[in-house]
Amino acid sequence: MKKIESIVVIGCSRLGANLASQLSLAKKDVTIIDKNELSFRKLSDDFSGYTFIGDAENIQTLMDSRVNKADLVIAVTNKDNVNLMIAEICSRIFKVEKVLVRLQDSSKEFLCETFNISFIDTSKLAVQQFEKIIGGLLL
Amino acid sequence: MNDRVVVVGGRKKADFLAESLTKRKMNVIIINDTNSFCVDMSHKYPNAIVACGDGTKPYLYDDLDIEDSDIFIAMMPSDADNLIACQLATKQYHVKKVFCTVSNPKNVEIFKQLGINNVISSTYIVSKMIEQMATLRKIENYIPLEQGTIGLIEIIIEPNMEAVNKRIIDLKVPRKSIIATIIRNQKAIIPRGDTMIEAYDKLIVLAEDQEKELMIKHLTKVVS
Numbered sequence: 001m002k003k004i005e006s007i008v009v010i011g012c013s014r015l016g017a018n019l020a021s022q023l024s025l026a027k028k029d030v031t032i033i034d035k036n037e038l039s040f041r042k043l044s045d046d047f048s049g050y051t052f053i054g055d056a057e058n059i060q061t062l063m064d065s066r067v068n069k070a071d072l073v074i075a076v077t078n079k080d081n082v083n084l085m086i087a088e089i090c091s092r093i094f095k096v097e098k099v100l101v102r103l104q105d106s107s108k109e110f111l112c113e114t115f116n117i118s119f120i121d122t123s124k125l126a127v128q129q130f131e132k133i134i135g136g137l138l139l
Numbered sequence: 140m141n142d143r144v145v146v147v148g149g150r151k152k153a154d155f156l157a158e159s160l161t162k163r164k165m166n167v168i169i170i171n172d173t174n175s176f177c178v179d180m181s182h183k184y185p186n187a188i189v190a191c192g193d194g195t196k197p198y199l200y201d202d203l204d205i206e207d208s209d210i211f212i213a214m215m216p217s218d219a220d221n222l223i224a225c226q227l228a229t230k231q232y233h234v235k236k237v238f239c240t241v242s243n244p245k246n247v248e249i250f251k252q253l254g255i256n257n258v259i260s261s262t263y264i265v266s267k268m269i270e271q272m273a274t275l276r277k278i279e280n281y282i283p284l285e286q287g288t289i290g291l292i293e294i295i296i297e298p299n300m301e302a303v304n305k306r307i308i309d310l311k312v313p314r315k316s317i318i319a320t321i322i323r324n325q326k327a328i329i330p331r332g333d334t335m336i337e338a339y340d341k342l343i344v345l346a347e348d349q350e351k352e353l354m355i356k357h358l359t360k361v362v363s
Contacts, residue, residue, distance in 0.1 A: 057219055059245050081195055085219040088253050107197040110231050111223065 008070040010056045011077030017042035024049045033065050056086055068094035076102040087117045141166050142209040147194035149214030157184050170194040195224045205232050212238045218246050225255050289347055298338040301360045308332035316346035316354040
């Protein structure tokens with residue numbers, strides 16, 4: 001697999017903003033999309049990527065933000081279904097090599113598997129972290 | 140065994156569908172996220188199964204046992220929700236036929252590429268209808284003859300129509316109509332099969348009443 005240089009983050013949520021800020025710090029070419037301009041306040045002060053205002057549910061926004069040229073697309077809006085739709089469009093139609101989505105509801109993992117999309121289940125991750133800190137309480 | 144139909148989301152559309160489906164003795168399952176609407180529906184259609192909840196959640200599908208249903212119709216306000224619901228229905232629950240409504244007409248093609256066969260956009264359908272009516276406006280004049288069994292129609296040919304730069308013989312006009320005269324630069328031309336149609340020609344067409352719509356559509360077809 002070629003080296004990941006160009007990254008598009010969709011949804012400037014806490015997670016999206018943090019990821020974008022970190023990736024920008026790591027000298028990656030980052031674009032972050034959100035439909036609400038105010039969301040970009042969550043980005044760190046030294047974020048040097050592009051911000052793009054638009055509704056990513058609309059394919060025109062994805063085309064305008066050059067998602068099709070990205071090596072990696074990360075869909076982290078606050079809606080699981082929107083994340084999945086964007087991920088499917090990016091991998092199937094725009095042929096983006098690597099697509100990552102955030103899911104809050106793990107019951108839709110099935111679709112990720114059929115469409116060959118990697119996902120992060122944030123609630124599961126939080127439970128694992130909790131388990132690590134408390135240690136053995138959940139076993 | 141009667142067909143089992145799942146209707147997700149939609150208010151008036153869901154109500155209307157439920158009415159016609161229950162009349163046809165189909166087993167209807169209604170899923171909607173508005174509690175009051177669900178209560179209404181359960182009173183109105185006592186034989187239908189009504190569930191209140193998020194229509195994109197697999198646990199709801201499990202509870203309602205929609206596996207192998209015949210038809211699944213998604214009419215929620217969000218296109219993404221409809222896409223995911225339809226994909227779950229086909230891929231995970233093996234529903235035989237799935238219909239997905241979308242509000243953004245661009246999603247029709249996209250969702251087809253993502254594996255949904257029947258995508259319906261009311262915006263798309265309505266705009267196509269308006270477009271057709273707008274092309275029918277190209278008729279300048281219509282004169283019915285012989286109690287309307289036959290009529291004279293004036294049609295202006297626009298540069299973006301398929302008929303431009305074609306010989307009449309190549310136009311293959313419907314059998315019960317003819318292009319009687321072409322008015323070009325204020326002069327009348329009696330056309331022959333090899334006469335070329337040009338942009339901004341005014342055609343005087345003679346057509347049988349039942350064929351006039353077809354003839355107008357045929358001549359004013361826009362290059363796609």
